[in-house]
Amino acid sequence: MKIDRRLFDKLATYPHAIVSWTDDDGYPLQTPALFEVDAGRGELVLAASGIALPVESEVNVTVSHIRPQPGTGYDQRRYIELWGRLQARGGARILAPARAWGWDEKETPFFEYSERSNEQARKYLAQVSAEQGRQVKPRLSRFWTFLLATRLPFLTATIVPVLLGIAVAAKHDHFNWWLALLTLIGGAAIHIGLNVANDVFDTLSGADAANVNPTQFSGGSRVVQRGLVTLRQMGALCLGAYAVGIAIGLFLVVYRGSLPLLIVGVIGVLLSVFYTAPPLKLVHRGLGEVTTALGFGPIMVVGAYLVQTKQWSAEPFVASIPVAILIALILYLNEIPDRRSDALVGKRTLPVRWSADIVTKAFLVAALAAFAAIAVSAVSGVIPLPTLLALLALPLVFQIYRGIREQYGAPYELMATLGKNVQLHAMVGVLLLVGYGISIAAAHL
Amino acid sequence: MREMPKLVDELLQRALVCELAVIGADGRLVVHPLIPLWDGERVYMTSSILFSRKLEHIKRDGRVSLSITDPVATGGLTARCSIQGDARVVEDDPHETWEQVLPLWRAKEPAIDQFLGKRFALPLFFERSIIEVTPRRVYWWDDGDPSKPPRTATLAAAEAAR
Numbered sequence: 001m002k003i004d005r006r007l008f009d010k011l012a013t014y015p016h017a018i019v020s021w022t023d024d025d026g027y028p029l030q031t032p033a034l035f036e037v038d039a040g041r042g043e044l045v046l047a048a049s050g051i052a053l054p055v056e057s058e059v060n061v062t063v064s065h066i067r068p069q070p071g072t073g074y075d076q077r078r079y080i081e082l083w084g085r086l087q088a089r090g091g092a093r094i095l096a097p098a099r100a101w102g103w104d105e106k107e108t109p110f111f112e113y114s115e116r117s118n119e120q121a122r123k124y125l126a127q128v129s130a131e132q133g134r135q136v137k138p139r140l141s142r143f144w145t146f147l148l149a150t151r152l153p154f155l156t157a158t159i160v161p162v163l164l165g166i167a168v169a170a171k172h173d174h175f176n177w178w179l180a181l182l183t184l185i186g187g188a189a190i191h192i193g194l195n196v197a198n199d200v201f202d203t204l205s206g207a208d209a210a211n212v213n214p215t216q217f218s219g220g221s222r223v224v225q226r227g228l229v230t231l232r233q234m235g236a237l238c239l240g241a242y243a244v245g246i247a248i249g250l251f252l253v254v255y256r257g258s259l260p261l262l263i264v265g266v267i268g269v270l271l272s273v274f275y276t277a278p279p280l281k282l283v284h285r286g287l288g289e290v291t292t293a294l295g296f297g298p299i300m301v302v303g304a305y306l307v308q309t310k311q312w313s314a315e316p317f318v319a320s321i322p323v324a325i326l327i328a329l330i331l332y333l334n335e336i337p338d339r340r341s342d343a344l345v346g347k348r349t350l351p352v353r354w355s356a357d358i359v360t361k362a363f364l365v366a367a368l369a370a371f372a373a374i375a376v377s378a379v380s381g382v383i384p385l386p387t388l389l390a391l392l393a394l395p396l397v398f399q400i401y402r403g404i405r406e407q408y409g410a411p412y413e414l415m416a417t418l419g420k421n422v423q424l425h426a427m428v429g430v431l432l433l434v435g436y437g438i439s440i441a442a443a444h445l
Numbered sequence: 446m447r448e449m450p451k452l453v454d455e456l457l458q459r460a461l462v463c464e465l466a467v468i469g470a471d472g473r474l475v476v477h478p479l480i481p482l483w484d485g486e487r488v489y490m491t492s493s494i495l496f497s498r499k500l501e502h503i504k505r506d507g508r509v510s511l512s513i514t515d516p517v518a519t520g521g522l523t524a525r526c527s528i529q530g531d532a533r534v535v536e537d538d539p540h541e542t543w544e545q546v547l548p549l550w551r552a553k554e555p556a557i558d559q560f561l562g563k564r565f566a567l568p569l570f571f572e573r574s575i576i577e578v579t580p581r582r583v584y585w586w587d588d589g590d591p592s593k594p595p596r597t598a599t600l601a602a603a604e605a606a607r
Binding site: 026028034048049050059064079118121125144147216 | 467478508512515529554555557586592
């Protein structure tokens with residue numbers, strides 16, 4: 001086996017090695033040893049050792065480094081193992097390694113290294129189960145398992161547009177609190193159904209398994225890959241969530257006697273199901289952003305408005321535009337770390353189709369368009385003037401833009417930027433709601 | 446027969462990392478850097494099920510060696526040692542059995558409690574097994590110079606275990 005020459009450059013950075021071999025009793029025996037690297041010959045020259053190194057025997061030579069961080073732990077973990085037969089040359093002992101393996105957390109971040117080892121964990125637990133005669137599974141509290149499986153923190157994507165639709169209705173003197181609460185619960189249930197369906201179909205397509213760089217914003221919930229929940233359980237959770245959401249939706253349609261609400265609701269459910277489900281698999285066709293924008297923008301805002309008012313109006317649609325763009329941008333940026341694994345399974349998202357430069361610039365254009373929509377519709381009087389408060393979130397756009405530009409290829413470093421992008425959507429949503437609140441309060445003074 | 450030499454005892458207490466050599470399936474040695482935890486009688490290490498090949502090897506053949514050789518990881522101690530021993534895997538419940546050695550782990554890596562608090566983020570990392578090593582024979586270099594013959598000792602614990 002040919003050992004990569006670059007490996008010898010790395011070996012030369014370690015101050016000493018540990019030579020291990022099997023002694024006469026069959027136990028591993030280890031000694032530290034100083035060494036020099038002869039990269040030209042592809043050899044390690046080991047200095048004389050107080051314990052005689054075995055000639056013509058198979059040995060393992062390991063170099064290892066760690067940097068202690070007093071009071072906390074350590075970092076800079078890296079090590080290399082070499083295997084081969086030791087040869088004598090003069091007084092020196094020479095190793096021309098036949099095999100090598102190693103890990104450097106700078107090259108393969110610990111989270112990726114762990115993710116690549118999921119299969120080994122699964123295999124090992126199966127062995128332990130067989131040894132112990134009972135099923136041994138990884139565990140997490142029900143609370144955390146549910147939170148992870150449903151990706152509950154992302155429900156802000158539903159809460160913002162539903163509240164916005166209710167706020168627009170309230171400005172038009174329509175507000176019923178329990179209908180508002182039901183709308184929120186129904187929307188959240190459909191959103192959970194969508195999240196879980198996304199995991200189910202990404203597991204079936206192999207997209208989640210192929211992703212070795214999941215972050216808290218991308219790569220799915222990982223509960224199936226980590227053996228915390230079975231695919232069958234996820235399927236049941238998905239169906240249950242959709243059943244609750246659809247039941248609430250149907251109740252609202254019947255109670256309000258609103259055909260437009262039925263139309264909006266049906267479109268919303270279909271978009272959410274076919275986001276990842278065959279045969280449409282909209283996200284695989286580069287339509288994920290448009291689907292998300294429609295579903296978490298006009299559908300939710302106009303739907304919540306219809307529940308309260310039973311009337312069409314242009315205002316909730318206009319108010320939904322910035323929210324729709326910003327929610328689509330959450331998906332859009334979250335697809336950046338997933339782009340390699342998505343490409344492997346034919347999930348042709350926009351970051352798979354486009355270059356880093358185009359993806360980055362398109363973010364800036366779209367985000368600025370969201371703010372332009374707020375400014376134009378507020379100044380023209382379609383939405384209340386106080387909603388201009390949402391422009392306070394504008395500096396975040398430029399921070400996110402810089403973050404993408406600088407960390408595009410580094411999934412874990414990009415996480416802070418992805419987090420800011422989620423904040424951008426929530427912040428604009430809250431400021432739009434504050435703007436509506438001010439407008440409603442002013443009208444009643 | 447004797448107790449653990451004082452210098453090696455100190456190395457075990459201070460070392461943030463050791464290199465554990467186990468016998469692989471094909472008879473070749475495989476070496477893993479791990480945190481050694483020492484209770485004065487046995488050396489404990491823990492391994493996540495994510496990186497569990499070493500556990501498979503130990504179950505097949507419990508003869509192991511561990512070495513402490515890096516002054517950077519021992520707070521500047523220049524002495525070095527290798528310890529041969531007999532290992533067994535303790536994993537009645539990989540979710541929590543390993544927490545028996547958490548106090549020893551916490552003493553060396555205080556940040557472990559922070560990581561444990563975020564167990565949900567990397568749940569499989571905290572499904573772990575304990576590797577318990579009963580020391581058998583010790584080699585140590587007082588001044589850390591590996592070109593000199595090491596001092597050696599066979600330990601009482603190993604004898605008693607026979």
